[in-house]
Structures are given as structure tokens and as C-alpha cells.
Amino acid sequence: QVQLVESGGGLVQAGGSLRLSCAASGLTFGNYVMGWFRQAPGKEREFVATISRSGGTTDYADSVKGRFTISRDSAKSTVSLQMISLKPEDTAVYYCASDFRLRSNVVITTEGGYGSWGQGTQVTVSS
Numbered sequence: 001q002v003q004l005v006e007s008g009g010g011l012v013q014a015g016g017s018l019r020l021s022c023a024a025s026g027l028t029f030g031n032y033v034m035g036w037f038r039q040a041p042g043k044e045r046e047f048v049a050t051i052s053r054s055g056g057t058t059d060y061a062d063s064v065k066g067r068f069t070i071s072r073d074s075a076k077s078t079v080s081l082q083m084i085s086l087k088p089e090d091t092a093v094y095y096c097a098s099d100f101r102l103r104s105n106v107v108i109t110t111e112g113g114y115g116s117w118g119q120g121t122q123v124t125v126s127s
């Protein structure tokens with residue numbers, strides 16, 4: 001059974017930085033595409049970033065390009081999201097997601113493309 005546990009959320013001032021981590025277990029990590037999504041109060045969950053099995057391909061939502069960086073550590077079975085220049089509109093619960101893919105360079109940007117989800121971690125950016 002795949003288990004994803006996010007950590008690293010918190011309260012930060014606008015312009016600040018946070019690094020989220022997601023620890024994965026119950027899977028062969030190198031066979032899974034990983035992604036980050038977020039859900040703000042009163043809004044639908046939205047795509048943030050994704051990384052391929054190999055780590056060689058990434059994709060980002062336009063709203064976070066140039067500010068967020070996704071990475072993965074196969075030795076630790078973790079995926080991270082480095083966030084800089086945070087804005088109040090980045091306030092949301094951030095979710096880690098995973099899904100098995102055969103091809104090493106595939107990324108997934110849609111919520112429906114993921115079969116496993118973490119419980120989420122709250123990020124609050126104050127102005």
C-alpha cells in the first residue's frame with residue numbers, strides 16, 4: 001500500500017521561502033511519477049509541479065514557474081518542493097501525489113492521473 005507523508009508546511013511572510021518534503025513508502029519509488037498539488041480555501045485542488053521517474057523531466061503551473069522547484073531523491077524515496085518568493089496567493093494545503101508509469105520521462109499534470117495522495121500540509125503566506 002502506497003503511503004505519502006508531507007512535511008515542511010508552516011507560516012511564512014510574503015517573499016519568504018519554504019521547502020516541502022514528501023516521504024513515500026510501500027512502492028518502488030523509481031517507478032513512480034511524483035507531483036504536488038494545492039487547494040486553497042473555497043477553491044478546487046490545482047496542479048503545482050510534477051517530476052518524472054528519472055527526475056529528468058519536470059513541469060510547473062504557470063503561477064509558480066521560476067519560484068518553485070521540484071526534485072526527488074531516490075535514495076531516500078522523497079520528493080521535495082522548494083518554494084521561494086512566496087505570495088499570499090500561495091496559501092493552501094499542499095498535497096503530494098504519485099502514480100506508476102512505465103516510461104521514464106513521463107510527467108502528469110492532471111489530478112485524475114494520480115492514484116495515491118498524501119494527507120496534505122498547510123502553507124500560509126502572510127502579507
